[in-house]
Amino acid sequence: MNVKICGITTNDAAACAVQYGANALGFVFANSKRKINAEKAKEIIDTLPKDVMKVGVFVNETKENIEKIVKLSGINIIQLHGDETQEFASSFSLPIIKAFSISSQEDLQQVIAFPCEYALLDSPRGKYHGGNGIAFNWSIIKNYDFGQKKIVLAGGLNESNLAEAIQTTNPFMVDVSSGVETDGKKDLVKIKNFLQIGKTVHI
Numbered sequence: 441m442n443v444k445i446c447g448i449t450t451n452d453a454a455a456c457a458v459q460y461g462a463n464a465l466g467f468v469f470a471n472s473k474r475k476i477n478a479e480k481a482k483e484i485i486d487t488l489p490k491d492v493m494k495v496g497v498f499v500n501e502t503k504e505n506i507e508k509i510v511k512l513s514g515i516n517i518i519q520l521h522g523d524e525t526q527e528f529a530s531s532f533s534l535p536i537i538k539a540f541s542i543s544s545q546e547d548l549q550q551v552i553a554f555p556c557e558y559a560l561l562d563s564p565r566g567k568y569h570g571g572n573g574i575a576f577n578w579s580i581i582k583n584y585d586f587g588q589k590k591i592v593l594a595g596g597l598n599e600s601n602l603a604e605a606i607q608t609t610n611p612f613m614v615d616v617s618s619g620v621e622t623d624g625k626k627d628l629v630k631i632k633n634f635l636q637i638g639k640t641v642h643i
């Protein structure tokens with residue numbers, strides 16, 4: 441299973457995630473307790489292997505600022521986690537991960553229609569637009585045909601529920617932030633455990 445560890449702010453957390461096989465690391469440039477600036481993100485990204493996806497997370501940010509941060513930091517995928525339009529998403533040359541809040545089957549139609557390579561399915565917004573540590577009802581997407589969209593399952597995943605989440609939804613990738621933290625900081629043991637489960641679980 442592909443695994444994205446989101447909300448990376450330190451070299452240690454990035455190195456640990458890469459060591460245990462993370463496929464993607466997320467850097468949050470939006471209002472968040474995990475917010476990072478482009479310079480620090482670049483310092484971390486410069487240490488990462490080529491094949492690890494470097495995802496920049498944005499919420500209702502301007503195109504100009506996103507492009508500035510892309511250039512400064514070296515991120516190579518843009519995650520739009522706000523109310524961005526289809527037109528806005530289509531205006532970038534980098535691959536797009538569009539985040540969707542899922543609370544019922546009706547929310548799934550917009551996922552298919554949206555012009556993005558990856559659709560990140562998350563729980564409804566809490567204090568922040570994302571990274572709230574709350575799972576949605578996975579049965580909503582069980583056996584749903586998303587066509588060519590690569591589904592990234594997010595929201596409240598942790599080492600206790602990851603295997604069940606993957607077996608229920610069979611996504612392209614799983615994404616975690618709060619579930620690999622202790623007291624609001626990335627926990628290297630939890631990152632390792634999460635990745636070991638993600639890499640070995642049978643679907």
Ligand SMILES: O=C(O)c1ccccc1NCC(=O)[C@H](O)[C@H](O)COP(=O)(O)O
Pocket residue numbers: 446447466468470471472473474497498499521562568569570571572573574594595596597615616617618619
């Ligand atoms: O992580 C944040 O703090 C954040 C803030 C604002 C917008 C998006 C954010 N995170 C995006 C992610 O991809 C998270 O990993 C995803 O929402 C799942 O988070 P969690 O439920 O904490 O595992």
